[in-house]
Amino acid sequence: QLQLQESGPGLVKPSETLSLTCTVSGGSISSSSYYWGWIRQPPGKGLEWIGSIYYSGSTYYNSSLKSRVTISVDTSKNQFSLKLSSVTAADTAVYYCARRAAAESDAFDIWGQGTMVTVSS
Amino acid sequence: QSVLTQPPSASGTPGQRVTISCSGSSSNIGSNTVNWYQQLPGTAPKLLIYSNNQRPSGVPDRFSGSKSGTSASLAISGLQSEDEADYYCATWDDSLNGWVFGGGTKLTVL
Numbered sequence: 619q620l621q622l623q624e625s626g627p628g629l630v631k632p633s634e635t636l637s638l639t640c641t642v643s644g645g646s647i648s649s650s651s652y653y654w655g656w657i658r659q660p661p662g663k664g665l666e667w668i669g670s671i672y673y674s675g676s677t678y679y680n681s682s683l684k685s686r687v688t689i690s691v692d693t694s695k696n697q698f699s700l701k702l703s704s705v706t707a708a709d710t711a712v713y714y715c716a717r718r719a720a721a722e723s724d725a726f727d728i729w730g731q732g733t734m735v736t737v738s739s
Numbered sequence: 740q741s742v743l744t745q746p747p748s749a750s751g752t753p754g755q756r757v758t759i760s761c762s763g764s765s766s767n768i769g770s771n772t773v774n775w776y777q778q779l780p781g782t783a784p785k786l787l788i789y790s791n792n793q794r795p796s797g798v799p800d801r802f803s804g805s806k807s808g809t810s811a812s813l814a815i816s817g818l819q820s821e822d823e824a825d826y827y828c829a830t831w832d833d834s835l836n837g838w839v840f841g842g843g844t845k846l847t848v849l
Contacts, residue, residue, distance in 0.1 A: 664741060665784065665827055667838035680837050714783055723789035725774040725829075732783050
């Protein structure tokens with residue numbers, strides 16, 4: 619079945635750029651039925667949607683993060699990626715990638731296990 | 740401060756029925772469908788309810804969802820110890836042009 623796996627550095631210095639990749643296995647990222655998204659969860663807090671991308675490359679972002687976020691897709695590798703610039707301690711969180719089944723549930727129906735990213739010098 | 744408002748905690752004893760509320764506005768719950776997620780301790784969220792009241796395959800029918808106006812609710816009947824988790828509501832917000840989540844409700848099974 620479809621699985622998502624996040625990867626990337628677990629520690630990022632303040633003011634630098636956080637970079638994560640989500641690898642999709644067991645299915646194609648190029649399916650027209652799905653969008654792919656990033657969601658984060660600071661320690662002990664709730665969920666926050668960061669942004670989403672379609673296989674064609676069209677993106678939409680959380681307005682509160684838009685100036686610092688870039689999400690891209692590499693269909694040849696079946697991956698999509700997140701870059702968050704100028705990070706601060708407030709960006710410390712578990713970062714999840716997820717699939718949104720736009721034509722079916724219109725919900726994030728499959729999630730990766732999450733990866734913890736700490737912003738610290 | 741989350742766009743969608745949930746009570747921070749809820750509790751019940753095994754076998755009881757509990758409900759969790761999610762309050763929003765005309766730009767989010769009032770005009771879009773609501774999804775619910777269950778997050779067991781130390782794990783990723785799992786889709787529990789979509790389109791207000793639909794259960795994905797494998798979700799027990801003890802879980803049900805409803806929506807009225809700018810509010811939604813998740814009901815869990817026949818409460819079990821394994822239901823102890825955090826529950827989040829979520830929907831699209833037309834004003835923010837983005838997905839919004841509730842702050843989460845921690846359910847304790849006494």
